[in-house]
Amino acid sequence: MKKLSVAAMLITFITFVPSNNYAQTVVECPKIKQLEETSIKDKDELLNALRIIVHNTYEKDDYGELFSEWEIITSLPFPKTVGQENNEVYYEMAKNFCGEAVANKSWLVRLYFPKWEGKSASASEGQIFLSKSKEKGWFVWFRYH
Secondary structure, X not given: OHHHHHHHHHHHHHHHOOOOOOOOOOOOOOOHHHEOOOOHHHHHHHHHHHXXXXXXXXXXXXXXXXXXXXXXXXXXXXXXXXXXXXXXXXXXXXXXXXXXXXXXXXXXXXXXXXXXXXXXXXOOEEEEEEEEEOOOEEEEEEEOO
8 A cells, every 4th residue: 555655646746746857859960160169258258149049948848937047057168178077078978969079169058947946956957058150150059958
């Protein structure tokens, strides 16, 4: 009887607690020739672009309102994440997905979404991989969460 109660609670929890565990299943790697060279000096430009990028990337899904407030945890060119325990793993992911040349021209942005606090640990933080196109500016080429 005790096992049945636990199973029922788990099913209820999984069914009724909103979960927005999102990771792209297909990565569309940008073409290296289309990418602009960027450096840490471009950080302010990226931060300004994030206002639109975060809205377009997160706020248009079913739980968009929960993504309407956000804070930046990290915004760095991927090569600058080397040696940073919480960030370097994403650089390795980027190299694995699209190769070192693309990763070296890309940025990691980690975001914190306070409205998700207490609702979903995985949805309270987002990670996006961005590059700057020579023609269209900053864009997301992968969203992990």
